[in-house]
Amino acid sequence: MPASHDKACELLVHNARIHPCVTDGKIASETNFTVRGGRIAAIGVDDAVPAHERFDAKGALLLPGFVDCHTHLCYAGNRMDEHAARLEGASYAGIAKRGGGIHSTVAAVAAASEDELIAESLPRLEALVAEGATTVEIKSGYGLTPENELKQLRAIRRLGELSPARIVPTFLALHALPANADRKRYVKTVIEETLPAVVEEKLADCVDVFCEHMAFTVEEMRAVFERARELGLACRAHSDQLSNLGGTRAAAGLSARSCDHLEYSQDADVQALADTGAVAVLLPGAFYFLREKQLPPIDALRKAGVPIAIASDLNPGTSPIASPLAVLHLASTLFRLTPEEALLGLTRHGAAALALEEKVGGLAVGRRADFTLWDIPGPEFFCYQLGGIQPHAVYIEGKAYVADKFSPRHSRVGGNPV
Ligand code: NIG
Ligand code: FE
Numbered sequence: 001m002p003a004s005h006d007k008a009c010e011l012l013v014h015n016a017r018i019h020p021c022v023t024d025g026k027i028a029s030e031t032n033f034t035v036r037g038g039r040i041a042a043i044g045v046d047d048a049v050p051a052h053e054r055f056d057a058k059g060a061l062l063l064p065g066f067v068d069c070h071t072h073l074c075y076a077g078n079r080m081d082e083h084a085a086r087l088e089g090a091s092y093a094g095i096a097k098r099g100g101g102i103h104s105t106v107a108a109v110a111a112a113s114e115d116e117l118i119a120e121s122l123p124r125l126e127a128l129v130a131e132g133a134t135t136v137e138i139k140s141g142y143g144l145t146p147e148n149e150l151k152q153l154r155a156i157r158r159l160g161e162l163s164p165a166r167i168v169p170t171f172l173a174l175h176a177l178p179a180n181a182d183r184k185r186y187v188k189t190v191i192e193e194t195l196p197a198v199v200e201e202k203l204a205d206c207v208d209v210f211c212e213h214m215a216f217t218v219e220e221m222r223a224v225f226e227r228a229r230e231l232g233l234a235c236r237a238h239s240d241q242l243s244n245l246g247g248t249r250a251a252a253g254l255s256a257r258s259c260d261h262l263e264y265s266q267d268a269d270v271q272a273l274a275d276t277g278a279v280a281v282l283l284p285g286a287f288y289f290l291r292e293k294q295l296p297p298i299d300a301l302r303k304a305g306v307p308i309a310i311a312s313d314l315n316p317g318t319s320p321i322a323s324p325l326a327v328l329h330l331a332s333t334l335f336r337l338t339p340e341e342a343l344l345g346l347t348r349h350g351a352a353a354l355a356l357e358e359k360v361g362g363l364a365v366g367r368r369a370d371f372t373l374w375d376i377p378g379p380e381f382f383c384y385q386l387g388g389i390q391p392h393a394v395y396i397e398g399k400a401y402v403a404d405k406f407s408p409r410h411s412r413v414g415g416n417p418v
Pocket of ligand 2: 071238313
């Protein structure tokens with residue numbers, strides 16, 4: 001009998017400690033909820049409600065699955081040599097100028113088959129899920145040619161088929177100018193060839209642009225965004241990471257869903273985000289790994305009421321950090337986000353950056369039953385201890401995927417291992 005005609009729900013979760021900040025303030029002290037059709041059906045139900053499966057959380061902390069709204073995890077190779085060079089004094093921009101940086105990963109992606117890309121990227125995605133990520137955005141941007149961008153986006157689509165997590169693909173249309181390419185001709189190819197091909201194959205519903213002195217100008221970003229919008233795609237920008245070109249203001253003015261990085265953003269940029277409702281996505285992993293000094297204008301974002309998301313930015317050059325828990329920790333220690341801000345950044349506001357706030361990123365009736373269970377005192381603990389924390393279970397659409405084999409209390413948890 002289909003679940004919707006069945007009196008019993010698929011799953012009853014009871015005895016959970018649900019943190020109120022992830023429930024949109026609607027439930028402060030409920031411990032039980034039911035799942036039907038992979039969605040949260042009712043919150044605050046009786047323990048005796050008929051259910052096909054019952055899960056006694058035994059007082060564990062229950063949180064919505066994390067939403068990692070900004071990653072570049074689909075790539076080949078690594079850039080350990082550049083990290084070593086930076087520790088000797090080289091700069092990120094300087095390495096890029098000498099043909100390394102993004103171009104080095106572009107060469108590795110060009111040399112990899114779609115299958116090889118998947119084989120290298122899947123463990124990174126699994127690492128995110130094992131720490132509680134249930135929605136993960138993945139960008140292209142290491143292909144640069146139409147052929148290789150499509151290869152990367154097809155690999156991202158297949159990663160979504162292989163993982164229980166929801167994968168949100170983004171076409172990173174302007175990331176780096178290929179060596180010896182003519183700027184104008186390159187941007188024209190992206191707009192006239194790659195973008196329509198991505199839309200034709202339905203490989204992404206959002207475009208991104210790296211707006212930076214070492215990458216692309218505001219005008220080039222504008223041209224791509226305008227065409228993308230005509231084709232029905234949403235827009236996001238990497239802006240103000242290393243300098244301020246006015247990219248955040250311009251992207252917000254073009255209805256970008258989010259502007260990401262923002263280390264060099266000024267008051268006018270914060271105001272533009274506030275005025276348009278765009279999400280500020282902060283990436284403490286890149287800030288940490290590049291040993292940056294310039295902090296994003298966090299207080300101004302707070303005061304202006306801009307929703308602040310945080311994400312891993314998982315990529316081989318600036319943030320080889322496959323750990324949502326490290327992101328929570330770094331957001332707290334480096335950006336001084338409160339534990340609640342950090343948690344909302346990786347749940348509700350991460351979902352908003354992907355326009356998925358009605359579906360994921362919180363515990364509410366009708367949302368996807370994506371949740372995680374933790375044997376810790378509260379979410380503050382993520383900002384305090386680094387390492388040694390694992391979820392007991394990661395539930396995606398009401399099904400358990402990661403079980404703590406060492407803990408007898410959750411030995412009933414079934415489902416496919418990720
Ligand atoms: O988000 N800033 C541009 N893109 C990535 C880095 C890409 C790379 O270095 O491979 C980022 O930091
Ligand atoms: Fe990025």
